[in-house]
Amino acid sequence: MKIFVCVKPVPDTAAKIKVGGGASIDPAGVKFVLGPYDSRAASKAIALRDAAGDGSEVVAVAAGNPNKGESEARKRIKDVLALGADRGILIPDESYENRDPLAVAKALAAAIKNEGEFDLVFTGRQAVDDQAFSVGPMLATLLGVPCVTDVVGLEVDGKTATVKRAAEGRVEVLSVNLPCVITAQRDLAEEQYPKLKEILKANKKKIDTFSFEWPAPAYRVTELSPPPEPAAGKIVGEGPDAVPELVRLLREEAKALSF
Amino acid sequence: MSEFRGVDFFLLDELLTDEELAMREAVRTFVDREFIDNRAIEEHHRAGTFPRDLPQKLGELGVLGPTLPDEYGCLGASSVAYGLMMQELERGDSGLRSFASVQGSLCMYPIYTFGSEEQKRHYLPKMARGELVACFGLTEPDHGSDPGGMETKAVRDGDGWVLNGSKMWITNGGIADIAIVWAKTEEDIRGFIVPTDAPGFSAPSIEGKFSLRASVTSELILQDVRVGPEALLPHSGGLKSPLMCLTQARYGIVWGVIGSMMAVFDEALRYTGSRTQFDRPLSSFQLVQRKLVMMHSELTKAQLIALRLGRLKDEGKMKHYHVSFGKRNNCKAAREVAKLGRELLGANGVCDEYQVMRHLMNIESVYTYEGTNEIHTLALGAHLTGHAAFRG
Numbered sequence: 001m002k003i004f005v006c007v008k009p010v011p012d013t014a015a016k017i018k019v020g021g022g023a024s025i026d027p028a029g030v031k032f033v034l035g036p037y038d039s040r041a042a043s044k045a046i047a048l049r050d051a052a053g054d055g056s057e058v059v060a061v062a063a064g065n066p067n068k069g070e071s072e073a074r075k076r077i078k079d080v081l082a083l084g085a086d087r088g089i090l091i092p093d094e095s096y097e098n099r100d101p102l103a104v105a106k107a108l109a110a111a112i113k114n115e116g117e118f119d120l121v122f123t124g125r126q127a128v129d130d131q132a133f134s135v136g137p138m139l140a141t142l143l144g145v146p147c148v149t150d151v152v153g154l155e156v157d158g159k160t161a162t163v164k165r166a167a168e169g170r171v172e173v174l175s176v177n178l179p180c181v182i183t184a185q186r187d188l189a190e191e192q193y194p195k196l197k198e199i200l201k202a203n204k205k206k207i208d209t210f211s212f213e214w215p216a217p218a219y220r221v222t223e224l225s226p227p228p229e230p231a232a233g234k235i236v237g238e239g240p241d242a243v244p245e246l247v248r249l250l251r252e253e254a255k256a257l258s259f
Numbered sequence: 260m261s262e263f264r265g266v267d268f269f270l271l272d273e274l275l276t277d278e279e280l281a282m283r284e285a286v287r288t289f290v291d292r293e294f295i296d297n298r299a300i301e302e303h304h305r306a307g308t309f310p311r312d313l314p315q316k317l318g319e320l321g322v323l324g325p326t327l328p329d330e331y332g333c334l335g336a337s338s339v340a341y342g343l344m345m346q347e348l349e350r351g352d353s354g355l356r357s358f359a360s361v362q363g364s365l366c367m368y369p370i371y372t373f374g375s376e377e378q379k380r381h382y383l384p385k386m387a388r389g390e391l392v393a394c395f396g397l398t399e400p401d402h403g404s405d406p407g408g409m410e411t412k413a414v415r416d417g418d419g420w421v422l423n424g425s426k427m428w429i430t431n432g433g434i435a436d437i438a439i440v441w442a443k444t445e446e447d448i449r450g451f452i453v454p455t456d457a458p459g460f461s462a463p464s465i466e467g468k469f470s471l472r473a474s475v476t477s478e479l480i481l482q483d484v485r486v487g488p489e490a491l492l493p494h495s496g497g498l499k500s501p502l503m504c505l506t507q508a509r510y511g512i513v514w515g516v517i518g519s520m521m522a523v524f525d526e527a528l529r530y531t532g533s534r535t536q537f538d539r540p541l542s543s544f545q546l547v548q549r550k551l552v553m554m555h556s557e558l559t560k561a562q563l564i565a566l567r568l569g570r571l572k573d574e575g576k577m578k579h580y581h582v583s584f585g586k587r588n589n590c591k592a593a594r595e596v597a598k599l600g601r602e603l604l605g606a607n608g609v610c611d612e613y614q615v616m617r618h619l620m621n622i623e624s625v626y627t628y629e630g631t632n633e634i635h636t637l638a639l640g641a642h643l644t645g646h647a648a649f650r651g
């Protein structure tokens with residue numbers, strides 16, 4: 001089985017994002033990591049490869065700025081290699097910060113097509129920084145294969161996969177033909193942390209460079225402003241009488257309760 | 260995701276390789292997931308129990324004897340990487356780090372350094388995986404700071420040996436499969452690999468500790484314990500041999516206590532930032548800031564010492580007195596930092612809902628074992644003046 005995992009460096013979710021006046025965030029002091037969805041996608045891909053056995057491989061793909069961002073993109077590829085992937089492909093991009101999702105999807109599609117046949121391509125359901133939710137579905141369209149989004153479970157049997165996805169209030173089970181693109185939800189795999197031996201091995205694995213003629217941006221961010229202050233808390237009443245309304249709001253609005 | 264923030268005031272991360280940073284991150288995540296987020300360490304500490312799956316988990320992660328070469332199932336990692344691993348384990352609890360120090364620096368190291376090729380191939384890979392747990396028996400009831408006075412004896416018996424004596428305060432004693440026992444032969448002090456199921460060997464637990472509660476500490480009793488010739492570490496000889504092991508373990512402690520300081524400082528900084536008294540956050544008072552600054556300064560100085568020491572070790576230039584400097588300074592600093600952190604948390608600082616009291620209790624052991632402050636002062640004094648003053 002040949003599996004691609006597309007990953008992107010994103011700020012640590014614990015980082016305080018500073019809007020620096022321009023069209024991109026102030027990177028000073030921000031720690032970049034492998035996003036939580038990307039890391040689950042990688043873990044699942046590696047588990048599938050191990051189950052499939054000989055001749056199978058997992059390839060990590062990332063695009064990044066060769067001046068500033070390349071080392072971050074390269075580091076995220078290494079993160080996936082340290083989880084156990086076999087090799088990486090880095091797509092250099094001089095103006096990575098201004099890339100729109102379609103351009104990124106085109107670059108990833110070109111890099112993957114350049115590799116020939118494949119069985120599965122994973123992306124995260126979203127990048128936790130710009131939250132566009134776009135690259136996975138666009139990539140599937142460009143590759144001419146089906147896309148299943150928000151996947152929480154996946155089993156491969158020959159040339160089809162049984163896929164579980166989280167839909168509103170229910171879990172859908174689908175049968176999908178391979179090759180296909182999967183966008184990963186958190187529950188797709190348990191979180192793995194790399195073993196130290198794999199970190200050392202990762203340094204010796206191959207990361208190829210794939211050059212891509214980037215198209216002019218189809219859209220670009222022109223301005224960033226801080227998010228509005230969160231609305232003040234709501235007092236729904238006092239004492240036991242308020243409980244039913246509180247439970248209703250938690251269930252229906254906050255969706256924090258599922259019973 | 261843990262909220263923990265490390266301290267890097269002097270941008271020391273810039274001096275670490277990507278590999279070292281990635282390994283630190285992996286151990287940090289491991290400790291968060293397995294011990295902090297689920298409060299497992301707090302429960303073990305409260306109950307005074309050792310996490311029985313720890314050896315195997317640490318083995319899988321790769322932190323047991325990681326600087327030894329990969330032909331023995333180890334990683335061949337740098338000493339700085341090893342230090343960072345110890346730092347991250349001790350950020351969780353000194354008991355976690357103590358287990359790894361004993362297994363790696365005090366037991367795998369002597370087998371690697373003084374053992375035969377056969378011993379290395381037999382023991383090291385299993386020890387690296389955490390399948391085989393070891394302890395290090397040097398201290399005796401009547402010989403602590405002065406281990407050269409040991410009374411445990413090994414007498415030749417045919418081609419093997421008979422061992423008699425007792426060892427005290429032995430980390431991992433009760434859970435170990437093998438004990439590295441230091442004993443006097445007719446000629447010299449030698450090291451022996453003693454299987455803990457050998458007839459005449461017992462390891463009763465030492466109860467009532469208010470420190471390192473998540474770590475096993477035992478007495479070792481050896482009554483006519485017979486071992487074959489294969490038990491002797493052939494290249495060991497003299498007090499120098501166990502002291503070389505201590506140098507390795509002390510090096511790890513120099514880094515380990517930085518983790519303890521980071522945990523305490525992080526907690527104190529957050530606490531004083533969110534707790535208000537007299538209508539203002541505690542951290543806005545000058546007297547509170549003074550304590551935070553003192554903690555932060557000690558922590559930062561300790562980091563500078565540890566990194567320089569680590570690079571010297573990797574370059575083969577580290578001497579035992581450099582390690583004495585680091586052990587003496589950093590353990591004293593960690594004790595001070597824990598005390599200040601505890602003060603800053605007020606009444607909450609005495610409760611195990613917060614980490615600081617656990618670290619404060621642990622540091623008392625770490626301050627004492629592997630050479631007390633006085634012993635390292637004397638070692639440095641001897642280096643500076645040429646006069647060894649251990650005997651007054």
Ligand SMILES: Cc1cc2nc3c(=O)[nH]c(=O)nc-3n(C[C@H](O)[C@H](O)[C@H](O)COP(=O)(O)OP(=O)(O)OC[C@H]3O[C@@H](n4cnc5c(N)ncnc54)[C@H](O)[C@@H]3O)c2cc1C
Nearest residue numbers: 395396397398403404428429430624627628629631633649
């Ligand atoms: C939790 C724990 C785990 C341990 N694990 C191990 C282990 O795995 N293996 C092992 O072999 N040992 C272990 N030890 C033992 C430890 O190394 C000894 O406790 C330590 O060396 C001190 O010895 P002691 O307790 O006998 O104190 P002593 O040597 O009796 O010292 C008591 C006090 O006198 C001071 N003192 C001693 N000599 C001098 C001097 N010449 N000048 C000035 N002051 C002096 C000391 O600094 C100290 O303050 C452990 C100890 C603890 C607490």
